[in-house]
Structures are given as C-alpha cells and as structure tokens.
Amino acid sequence: MAMTGVLRPGFIQIRVMDMEAAKEHYIKRIGLHQVMEGDDGRVYLKAADEFDHHSIVLRKADDAGCDLMAFKVLDEETLDGFKKRIEDYGIEVDEVRAGEQPGIGRRISFVITSGHRIELYSNCDQSDPKPGIFNSHIWSVEPHGMRARRFDHALFYGPDIDGVLDFFTKVLDFKLAEKVQMPDGLLGIWLTCGMKAHDIAFVKHPEPGKFHHVSFELENWNDVGRAADIITNFNISIDIGPTRHGITYGQTIYFFDPSGNRNEVFAGGYTYYPDLPTRAWDERDVGKAIFYYERQLNEAFLSVVT
Amino acid sequence: MSEQRFNIDVENINAEFCGSSTGYADERVLVSLERAQGFGKLKNLPKRLPVGCRRGGCGICRARILEGNYKRDPMSREYVTLEDEKEGLVLLCAIYPLSDLKVRLEPKCVKNVEANSQSLEI
Amino acid sequence: MALTGVLRPGFIQLRVLDMAASVEYYTKRIGFHVVTKGEDGRVYLKAADEFDHHSLVLRQADTAGLDLYAFKVRKDEDLDSFKKRIEDYGIEVDDVRAGEQPGIGRRISFVIESGHRIELYAQAEMSEPKPLIHNPDVWSVEPHGMRARRMDHALLYGPNIEKVLNFFVKVLDFECAERVDMPDGLLAIWLTAGMKAHDIAFVNHPEPGKFHHVAFELEDWKDVGNAADIITRYNISIDIGPTRHGITRGQTIYFFDPSGNRCEVFAGGYTYYPDHPTRTWDEKEIGRGIFYYERQLNDAFLSVVT
Structure with a gap:
C-alpha cells in the first residue's frame, strides 16, 4: 500500500442556528445533497462526487461553529494503532460507537491542544448519489449550484x-x-x-x-x-x-x-x-x-x- | 510560400488506383493526400488513408515511390531501413515532392492494426 | 508517513529523430525548460513547477519511441526492498550507477512483461527553475507555450497486460484505478501510486x-484550449x-x-x-470511456504508436 494511515478528511459537523436556511444554503447554493436526517435532528449531506456516506453534518444549536472534524484512516488496525499513539502522546481518547452517525463505523475522538475535537474512523458505508464505477459518466447527477465536488x-x-x-x-x-x-x-x-x-x-x-x-x-x-x-x-x-x-x-x-x-x-x-x-x-x-x-x-x- | 505544385497519384497495396492529389513542394505528401481524402477524391483504400503521427515516427503511412523525385525529413529506421530506402520505401508524412509522384501504400503492421480493430469491432 | 514506496513518475526518456526540432518543440511549445545537455548528447528538461532535476530526457536516435520510464521512490531503502521483491517475482534487475543521468542517484532498472523498461530511484537533486519555497509566488518564471506544469503520466502499449497489472499491484504497490474488459480479455489498465x-x-x-x-498536466480546461491554438498556429x-x-475524466x-x-x-x-473502487468499462461503452x-x-488512437 503506497498510502497508509490517515487518508483524507471524512466529515465535519457544523452547528447552525436555523436548520431550514442552512439546508437550503448547503444543498441549493453549495450544491450538496441530503443523504438523510437523524432521529436527533442532525442532517447528513454529501457531494455527488463523494463515495462515502456523508461529509457534512449540520446540527441545530443556539450558537454557530464546528463540533468536530473527522478523518478517514486506511483500516481498523490503523485506527487501533493511532489510539495507542495518541494516548502515549498524553491526549485522552474517547471511543464513539459505530452508528452514532449513520453509515459511519466506530470512531476515536480526542481534543487537541488548540481546543478542537478531532476524530478518526476507518469504516463507512457508501450512499447515493455517488460516482458511477461501471461505464461511468463524468457525473451521475447533474451538478447544481456552485457544483461543489x-x-x-x-x-x-x-x-x-x-x-x-x-x-x-x-x-x-x-x-x-x-x-x-x-x-x-x-x-x-x-x-x-x-x-x-x-x-x-x-x-x-x-x-x-x-x-x-x-x-x-x-x-x-x-x-x-x-x-x-x-x-x-x-x-x-x-x-x-x-x-x-x-x-x-x-x-x-x-x-x-x-x-x-x-x-x-x-x-x-x-x-x-x-x-x-x-x-x-x-x-x-x-x-x-x-x-x-x-x-x-x-x-x-x-x-x-x- | 512555394507555389510549385505537383500531381501525386496514389494506389493501394493491391495496385488499384485510389486517386490523385495536388501536392506542394513545401508540403508533406501525406498531408496533400489527407486534403484529397477530405474532398472525397480518394477511393479504393483498403480502409482509409493511413494517417498516424505525421512526423516520421509511427510508420503507419509507409509507402513505395513508384515514380518521381522527393526530398525527405528524418524517418524512423524501425519502419524504413536503409535497404527499404534503396528500394524506394518511405513514410509519406516525411517526404516532400520535387516532381510529380506515383506512390503505392504499403502500411506498417496492417496485421496488428486489423487484429486490434477486429477485437474491438470498431 | 502516509505516502510510502513509489511516490510519482520521475522522468521519461524518449528517442527523437531531430534533436534541434525536439528541443524547440518541448521548450517553446510544451513550455518546458532545458536543464542541461549531457556529453553523450542527451538533453534534460523539466517544467518550472517541478522541484526535481529533470522529468524529460531526449535522446537522438534513428527511431522514435520510449527508452525508459522512471519512478521516484520515498527512501533509498525502498530501492533495496523493491529490488528484492522484483527479483523474487522473477524479473531480472539491473543497477544503474548514480550520475548516469545528471542529478539522479542510483537507479534499479528492469523490463516488464509488456516489453517496457521501468526504473526506480530515490535520490534526485533539485534544479532551476523550480517553485519558490520562501514567500513563494504562484510561479517563479512566467509560464509560456502550453504552460505545462509537470510530466504527469505515460500510456504504453504491449502484450501481457494481465501480468503487468499483477506486477504493478503486487510488487510495486500500485492500485488499479480504472480498467477496460473486452469479451476476449483485459484491454487496458490505469495504475496509480x-x-x-x-x-x-x-x-494490450x-x-x-x-x-x-x-502526458503533461495543465491548470484547467482553458489552458487546453490555449494548447489547441498553439498546435494549429505552429x-x-x-x-x-x-x-x-x-x-x-x-x-x-x-x-x-x-x-x-x-503527446x-x-x-x-x-x-x-x-x-475507492476500481472503475470499469466494457466493450459497449469503451468509445465513451x-x-x-x-x-x-x-483506429489511429489504437494503432499509432512509436
């Protein structure tokens, strides 16, 4: 494997004060798609050119800001390896159960010294829309709004x-x-x-x-x-x-x-x-x-x- | 620009006459044949005019000069050896007419091209 | 290190029939720069946005075509481990001394089952022009010609594509991003490190x-249009x-x-x-692929090669 460890940014959870306005903004203007809405009211969004289940999570709150940013890692073994290294470094690591966010496996969660919550996970489902992989077109659904990829x-x-x-x-x-x-x-x-x-x-x-x-x-x-x-x-x-x-x-x-x-x-x-x-x-x-x-x-x- | 014009007759590998083009002294012979093909003046080609890189490297437009004089650019020895050259074999994209020419197409690797084409059914 | 093993295409050595015309073409039209000329007449070129010594080598010959394609690997030890893995796979490996090409360290060199010579090396000097790294402007020298930013990849034609796929994936740790399967077998593979x-x-x-x-990489679609203008103009x-x-895409x-x-x-x-999954194509839609x-x-795209 030429690429190991942390692969890429997976998703970010953002606090919004008006969910309907936020959905309109991220879906119609930015060009994302809604994957689903959780029982707790969180809304899960993705770009049509992403395979993974979602990449943006909106949570209604009475202030704005970012709850957490999560990275996808190569596999479960890598996740365990990082947990140990983070704890050895002296940062406390929380376990987040699989399914706490729909489509996402178990996560490890920790707060870095700048005060930001960062998470890692290795398993996630795919969701529609996503890129075709057989005789595929340049896009599966027509890009709209700002055409975010x-x-x-x-x-x-x-x-x-x-x-x-x-x-x-x-x-x-x-x-x-x-x-x-x-x-x-x-x-x-x-x-x-x-x-x-x-x-x-x-x-x-x-x-x-x-x-x-x-x-x-x-x-x-x-x-x-x-x-x-x-x-x-x-x-x-x-x-x-x-x-x-x-x-x-x-x-x-x-x-x-x-x-x-x-x-x-x-x-x-x-x-x-x-x-x-x-x-x-x-x-x-x-x-x-x-x-x-x-x-x-x-x-x-x-x-x-x- | 040179206005010296020559007639170029071309026949296919089976010696059937395909047609003629007007060639210019500063123009690659293959390019003059492409123009003739564009005007619908070439017939009886085994498939279509063998146009590849147009710069002497790929060997697709290999041909035999039956009559006439020409000057030449470098062309790949993989497709035109010194012996070939003595026999009048050239790449049409790498020669320029000095007189009227009569040429016969002897494209490279016809077998391979057709093997590929058949497998793709294009 | 998240990226290990083979990093990227390093350089390609091409045979040319007319060196002066070739140097003019790759410098003035493609937009590359001459780094140096070797005593044996080889000319070494690069894009201004590349750090490494050179990415394109031209050799005067009486045929056109490819001499070799070389990849840069992360570490010197990688060369030794790849050498062993390649030999264990059953392919003979030659050593090429440091300096055989200016600015490039020792290489390992081998011929794969499609008949192409592939090389690996770990050390390369940097050369001018290259990207700035202190208060760096967007470019160090103004882009010219087609504004090529790097030597990006090559497409090679030859037999035994299944074996080539197996070798690149199992021995060199590449991934198959995309493939074309025809009724009579594998037609083509796109591999990434x-x-x-x-x-x-x-x-095949x-x-x-x-x-x-x-292939040389450009910034965007507009630069592809600019290249088209240059192609006809010259x-x-x-x-x-x-x-x-x-x-x-x-x-x-x-x-x-x-x-x-x-090119x-x-x-x-x-x-x-x-x-990510491998994207696949079949006979029906290969034209669109x-x-x-x-x-x-x-048929020229399938048959015209040097």
Whole structure:
C-alpha cells in the first residue's frame, strides 16, 4: 500500500442556528445533497462526487461553529494503532460507537491542544448519489449550484499552534506543506496527509476551539466565478474574493452560511509529495500569502470566527 | 510560400488506383493526400488513408515511390531501413515532392492494426 | 508517513529523430525548460513547477519511441526492498550507477512483461527553475507555450497486460484505478501510486515495448484550449481533441512531437484514494470511456504508436 494511515478528511459537523436556511444554503447554493436526517435532528449531506456516506453534518444549536472534524484512516488496525499513539502522546481518547452517525463505523475522538475535537474512523458505508464505477459518466447527477465536488479541508483558529504541529506530524503522520512564521512565532500551518496542499490548517488565536472556514472543492477558476455570481444573486454574505491564495495556490472565494459560519469554495492548489520542502512565508509577504492579488490581509479574515 | 505544385497519384497495396492529389513542394505528401481524402477524391483504400503521427515516427503511412523525385525529413529506421530506402520505401508524412509522384501504400503492421480493430469491432 | 514506496513518475526518456526540432518543440511549445545537455548528447528538461532535476530526457536516435520510464521512490531503502521483491517475482534487475543521468542517484532498472523498461530511484537533486519555497509566488518564471506544469503520466502499449497489472499491484504497490474488459480479455489498465487517477497506463497490443503517449498536466480546461491554438498556429501534427476522457475524466488534447511521439496535455481528473473502487468499462461503452464527447474510438488512437 503506497498510502497508509490517515487518508483524507471524512466529515465535519457544523452547528447552525436555523436548520431550514442552512439546508437550503448547503444543498441549493453549495450544491450538496441530503443523504438523510437523524432521529436527533442532525442532517447528513454529501457531494455527488463523494463515495462515502456523508461529509457534512449540520446540527441545530443556539450558537454557530464546528463540533468536530473527522478523518478517514486506511483500516481498523490503523485506527487501533493511532489510539495507542495518541494516548502515549498524553491526549485522552474517547471511543464513539459505530452508528452514532449513520453509515459511519466506530470512531476515536480526542481534543487537541488548540481546543478542537478531532476524530478518526476507518469504516463507512457508501450512499447515493455517488460516482458511477461501471461505464461511468463524468457525473451521475447533474451538478447544481456552485457544483461543489467534495468537502476538502477546514481552517481552525486556536492557541498552541506549535503543539498542534508537533501532534499532527509526530502522531498522525501529517506533513507540513506550508507555514507562516512571524517574528513572535508560528502564525499558521497547512497540514496534509496525502498529495493535496492541505487537508487541515490552523492559525494562532487566543480563544480555543474556534472555526474559521469549511472548504469545498470546485473544478476550476471558471466555477469560482460562477460561485461569485450565485453569492450575489442569492444575497449570500460575502467575505472576500474571487482571488487566489499565495499559500497552496488555490483560486478562491469566501462567504458565510446563514448562521455566520465561513465557507470557502476553491479550485486548484499544487500537488504535494512527502519529499518536497515545506514552503514558508514571513511577516513581509504574509498579505500576499493569504490574498495573492490584494497582497494585504484584512482584519475580518484574521478575527471573524465562529 | 512555394507555389510549385505537383500531381501525386496514389494506389493501394493491391495496385488499384485510389486517386490523385495536388501536392506542394513545401508540403508533406501525406498531408496533400489527407486534403484529397477530405474532398472525397480518394477511393479504393483498403480502409482509409493511413494517417498516424505525421512526423516520421509511427510508420503507419509507409509507402513505395513508384515514380518521381522527393526530398525527405528524418524517418524512423524501425519502419524504413536503409535497404527499404534503396528500394524506394518511405513514410509519406516525411517526404516532400520535387516532381510529380506515383506512390503505392504499403502500411506498417496492417496485421496488428486489423487484429486490434477486429477485437474491438470498431 | 502516509505516502510510502513509489511516490510519482520521475522522468521519461524518449528517442527523437531531430534533436534541434525536439528541443524547440518541448521548450517553446510544451513550455518546458532545458536543464542541461549531457556529453553523450542527451538533453534534460523539466517544467518550472517541478522541484526535481529533470522529468524529460531526449535522446537522438534513428527511431522514435520510449527508452525508459522512471519512478521516484520515498527512501533509498525502498530501492533495496523493491529490488528484492522484483527479483523474487522473477524479473531480472539491473543497477544503474548514480550520475548516469545528471542529478539522479542510483537507479534499479528492469523490463516488464509488456516489453517496457521501468526504473526506480530515490535520490534526485533539485534544479532551476523550480517553485519558490520562501514567500513563494504562484510561479517563479512566467509560464509560456502550453504552460505545462509537470510530466504527469505515460500510456504504453504491449502484450501481457494481465501480468503487468499483477506486477504493478503486487510488487510495486500500485492500485488499479480504472480498467477496460473486452469479451476476449483485459484491454487496458490505469495504475496509480498515489492520489492521481493514473501515473502509468497500459493497453494490450501485440508488439512489445511500444509507446503511445507522454502526458503533461495543465491548470484547467482553458489552458487546453490555449494548447489547441498553439498546435494549429505552429503546425504541430494533431491527433484528437480538445475533448474529454470518460476514463480519469481528464480534459485533453493529443498531438505529435516532431519525431511522431504522441503527446497529451490535459487538465483535471478525479482524486483517487486506495479505499475507492476500481472503475470499469466494457466493450459497449469503451468509445465513451476513451473520448467522452465523440463516444467513438478512432483506429489511429489504437494503432499509432512509436
């Protein structure tokens, strides 16, 4: 097996304050599909180009934000191996029973030092719509809305980014594809478990457990432009873009869901391999790192989180 | 651009006359035959005009020069050996007419192409 | 380490009939850069977005075609373990000394049952131009020509495809992302070492060791259109496209280098993970598998090889 350990981001559970508005946003605008609704009211969504049961979970709450982000690992043996390594590292691990989320096997769950709950699992059912695998078409159901192809990554804000970097690289075998180093220390890290430029990212922030954005992948820059049209047409709150990131090279636009959770849709980004160097940015060019065309940070991007 | 024009007669491997094209001194002979085919002027081809890479590498357009003079680009020795060349074998995509030409198609690996085609029933 | 063993296609060595015309074509049209010329006349080229020393080697010869295709592996120890596994499988392995190609460490070299020479190596120097890694701009030198970003994969024609599949999967730890099964047996396989839909592919063909195409990756569909303009403007011999593959979903155009070696530039293609199913095609829909818009094969694509 050329790919081992953590394979990819599996799903993210997001708190929303108005479930109907959230469903309309993620289904009609982003372009996801509803797989099912749980007895406890949680709504399970996926992109039609994903095989796995779901990738987005919406939970009604009285605040916005992210409950947890879960990664899919290769097999059950890998899951047990990670449990031991995480506990040996000194982080407490909870077991979550199979079926706590429909279609998902047993998970291991833990809170990292930035205050975010991360989970790992190896088994999940497939659900429709999903890609065809026999004489298959480019898509099984016609893409709609922003034509999101997958839940791709998330960016979290919290303290102890150095500790998070140590944990993800030493315990979960992630690689540091890119980083922002300020005079007073590490500001941001972009971590990958495979060949994408990032699967999860963190920015240093005083409050623990904060959520910056969830990101959905699009086919190309043209689709980023289409997403921009949809954002204005349906009066979706815009953050910034269309623009490009110097970091990862992604072509991107940021906006907010009806509960104020930030979303990104993006295209592109370089291919990472574990023998490639970490790309680094310093204070002088950090504006260009985040917004390659504007070349300046904006205050909201650094401070508005849920 | 050269305006020197030549007549190119082509026959298939069984020596049946297929048709003629107008070739130019700065134009690959195969390209002039492709134009003739596009105008519907070629008949009696075993299948269709053997067009491949058009740059002397794949050997599909192998042919024998029956009459006439030409100049040549590099062409793969895998398909036109020195002995072949002495006998007048060329790749039509890698020659340019210096006079009227008469050529006979002797495409490479006809057996393999047809074996593949039959198995795919295309 | 999540990615182990074979990482990616490293370089391809092609035979050309006219070196000057070939260098002009691969540099000015495809958009590559010459790294160095060897004393034996071989010319070493790369894309500006690649770190490694070179990815394309041109050798003047009196025939066109493929000399060898080499993959980069993660570690030097991998070379020794692959050597043993390949020999245990019953294929003879030659050692190629470090420096036989400039900037490349020792290689192991072997001929697979389709008649193609495949090599593995672990060490490669970096060369200019390459991506920046400190405050890195989106590109270091301005893209030109078709704006190729990397040598991405090759398609090879030869016999014994079932054995080739078995060898790549069992010995080199590749995965079969996609396959075509005809009534009389396996026609074609698309193999990946990582997360791309393919790193190498094979089509069953009676002659051993034949070369169908080398592919260079572009940013998006718009760049495929730009490549089409370049192909006609500079009287490059066209094969087919712009079109799309049902297989891998790549948006593509095929054409020939000045020696008749087929080239592809393409964008897109799905992301593969080792827990994904193999996608399959049969006789009825193979036309759509190869050319998604035309929905018919053409005999040149199946028979024209160097």
